[in-house]
Amino acid sequence: MGVLRNVGLGIVAISAIACARASGPDYQTTGVRPDNLPVMAPQLKARLRFPMAWSDQVTDLVAWRKAGVAKLWELTLQTPDHTPFDAQVIDEVDRGTYVARKVAFNLTANSRVLGLLLVPKGQGPFPAAVMYHDHGARFDIGKEKMIAPWGDPARQQASTAWTQRYFSGRHPGDELAKRGYVVFATDALGWGDRGAMTYDMQQALAANFFHLGSSLAGVMALEDTRAAAFLASLPDVNPRQVAAVGFSMGAFRAWQAAALSDAITATVAVNWMATTEGLMVSGNNQLRGGSAWTMLHPGLQRSLDYPDVASLAAPKPMLLLAGEQDALFPPDAVRAAYARMGRVWGAWKAGDRFQTRFWPGGHVFEQDQQVFAWEWLDRQWGRQR
Secondary structure, three states: OHHHHHHHHHHHHHHHHHHHHHHOOOOOOOOEOOOOOEOOHHHHHHHOOOOOOOOOOOOOHHHHHHHHHHHHHHHHOOOOOOOOOOOEEEEEEEOOOEEEEEEEEEOOOOOEEEEEEEEEOOOOOEEEEEEEOOOOOOOOOOHHHOOOOOOOHHHHHHHHHHHHHHOOOOOHHHHHHHOOOEEEEEOOOOOHHHOOOOHHHHHHHHHHHHHOOOOHHHHHHHHHHHHHHHHHHOOOEEEEEEEEEEEOHHHHHHHHHHHHOOOOOEEEEEOOOOOHHHHOOOOOHHHHOHHHHHHOOOOHHHOOOHHHHHHOOOOOOEEEEEEOOOOOOOHHHHHHHHHHHHHHHHHOOOHHHEEEEEEOOOOOOOHHHHHHHHHHHHHHOOOOO
16 A cells, blocks of 8 residues: 555655646746846835835924934945145146145045145135045046146046036036136045046946955045045135035035035035936946946845935925926926925925925036036025125
8 A cells, every 4th residue: 555655655646746837837947037137136126115214204304304314324444534634735726716736635544645726716615515436437537527627637527528518518517717716626535536437347346346355346435524524624614604515426425525515515416316216227337237336225225225325404494396208208207206205395384495406408417407406506605695
């Protein structure tokens, strides 16, 4: 009977295998989709609850913001840095109503770097803006995307070409300096004087930072707050009027720095804001790796979404601009993020300090947008022109 029983079970097992083969395998045969997402992406997305985001249940806004900022700093894998800046002007040119300077200073304890500083002529202190440059898959220039360089023909040519492509042929930093602002920009790690990075190097560089117990995006976050603190410390600057201004990746850097740094008192962010839900979709640039590593804090979405991070800057004034035809940021995802952020400023009773606007173009910061942004910035500080 024992033999017959075993034979019987064998017949049943063979029959089940035959049925499975006929209907296809009952196990996973594909783990990664063609768009680089794991096949379990929908399930992972469904688990994202962003528990540290603002909600109607928040009763203490100050405590909520403090906890969110602490979590964000934790995820950057960085430690506080209070290294003296020890700045030194190494070159200077006269640009009519303002002076352009090259300044060497200690960005952190680990990095002494070169920055470009524009200072209006006349009696200060002046309002100021720290300019955060974009990614753009171009690494030979960084700060020179925002402020016109000098003394280097190759960089001057590259800088001019960049402004013609994205900024209506204008350097945003120089335009602000003409309006009476002190303006400062330095390179993110891998760009300009801190290169030379290539597109293909980014993922290896980010991995190597993790091997070293640090983070590429985290270092950028720390350095961006330090750049703002340096600008606010200058005697020509009114420390109550320091704006963070950025385009594309620089916009991400601007609202992130505003969330992390008390030195920043207003923000202009152009062409970088959306929800994770709206960005992690097939065809989006965020799925390619590459530039995403400079804005990736592992584990962030377990606590906060992108609009939640930017909302940690509330109730400070913030202007966000977007393009209706921006292929990188789907308009519906942008509007969803804006709506979430608007509710936070509303909770602070500061809805008038939060403004968003869509423009008919794409991923650019053109002249009419710049004029709109600079006029908005002037109004935040009661400046009349």
